Amino acid sequence: MNINKIAVIGGGTMGNGITHVFAAKGFNVFLCETSEELYAKALKTITGNLDRQIKKNIITDEDKVSSLSRINKIIGVEKIPADVDLVIEAIYENKEAKIHIFKTLDKIVKPDSIFASNTSSISVTELSSVARADKFIGMHFMNPVPVMKLVEIIRGYSTSDETFSMIKDLSIKLDKEPVEVFDYPGFISNRILMPMINEAIFALMEGVASKEDIDTVMKLGMNHPMGPLTLADFIGLDVxxxxxxxxxxxxNDPKYRPCPLLKKMVAAGKLGRKSGEGFFKY
Ligand SMILES: NC(=O)c1ccc[n+]([C@@H]2O[C@H](COP(=O)([O-])OP(=O)(O)OC[C@H]3O[C@@H](n4cnc5c(N)ncnc54)[C@H](O)[C@@H]3O)[C@@H](O)[C@H]2O)c1
Known part of the structure; x- marks a missing residue:
């Protein structure tokens, strides 16, 4: 099967980025939102990001026009065309809501199409158990999608080799760098990143160093572009x-116990950049 027609479910932060990169690489994309307003908002973001790429001489005006012409509006998942070759789900991080989407789509979309989820943390195996498990996979893009090269491809327990290689080849066509990851909590990205952030918060709570100095150590000592506490604010402390x-x-391992200070800040509504205050003020 050739993958040409893609459905993207959800046009938020990740969904509009995913739509952008597929449309820019010549794929026909059906972008699905829950209302006209949210669809318009997603399209406005994509248009703005294409304009930014024109200013940086990454693409031309003609590229922008042709990319936008390949994006099709869908309001409501039940309207997704049956003949899409791949569905990428990028709705909010909620297992029940995602399961509902896949159950609905399993009845609508042709049986040989591939189902992918962009989930950051939900078990791909668990999601796949409700729809075509051998053709189900995790396709974990990074934010912002048009800029970040990595795609973590997560193999659920029953994901077939054929499904994996199709998604790997597709990621390369998108000019991304795919990595193969087996389905365990946090995959690779969050399993390594989040305990590092959590440890930085423990260090702050214990008074080992100030918040500014903790970030400086990781920026200047480890060459990270951003300190872990600033990054936590950027991601959202609730996330x-x-x-x-x-x-x-x-x-079930205490080494992953969330830092009490992180829990306290979330309870206080100090969620980072989005709430105006986290470890730092915005
Ligand atoms: N934000 C990140 O940095 C990031 C990075 C990697 C992966 N993820 C994962 O990507 C997924 C999406 O995250 P996000 O940050 O883009 O969320 P978001 O809240 O920005 O966007 C979700 C969008 O889905 C839409 N939606 C909800 N239910 C829908 C439905 N039934 N049909 C169609 N659209 C629906 C919402 O209207 C919203 O626009 C999550 O699973 C998240 O864990 C996020």
């Missing part, structure tokens, strides 16, 4: 906590 809980519960 960091949710992912630590996935690791803690998924492995």
């Amino acid at each position: 960091c906590l949710a992912i630590m809980e996935v690791l803690y519960n998924g492995f």
Whole structure:
């Protein structure tokens, strides 16, 4: 099967980026949102990001026009065309909501199409158990999608070799760097990143160093582009906590216990950049 027609479910931060890169590489994309307003918002973001790429001489005006012409509006998952070759789900991080989408689509979309989820932390094996497990895979793009090269491809327990190689080849066509990851909590990216952030918060809580100095150590000493506390603010402290809980519960291992200071800040509504204050003020 050739993958030409793609459905992207959800046009938020990740969904609009995923739509952007597929449309730019010549794929026909059906972008699905829940309302006209949210669809318009997603398209406006994509248009703005294409304009930014024109200014940076990455693409031409004609590229922008042709990319936008390949994006098709869908309001409501039940309207997804049956003949799409690949569905990429990028709705909010909620297992029940994602399962509902895949169950619905399993009845609509032709049986040989591939189903992918962009989940950051939910078990791909668990999601795949409700629809075509051998053709189900995790396709974990990074934010911002048009800029970041990595795609973590997560193999669920029953994902077939054929499905994996099709998604790997497709990622290369998108000019991304795919890595193969087996389905365990946090995959690779969050299993390594989140405990590092959590440890930085423990260090702050214990008074080992100031928040500024903790970030400086990791920026100047380890060459990280951003310190872990700034990064936590950027990701959202509620998202960091949710992912630590996935690791803690998924492995039943106390080494992943979320830092009490992280829990306290989330309870206080200090969620980082999006709430105006986290470890730093915005
Ligand atoms: N934000 C990140 O940095 C990041 C990075 C990697 C992976 N992820 C994962 O990507 C997924 C999406 O995250 P996000 O940050 O883009 O979320 P978001 O909240 O920005 O966007 C989700 C979008 O899905 C839409 N939606 C919800 N239910 C829908 C439905 N039934 N049909 C169609 N659209 C629907 C919402 O209207 C919203 O626009 C999550 O699973 C998240 O864990 C996020």
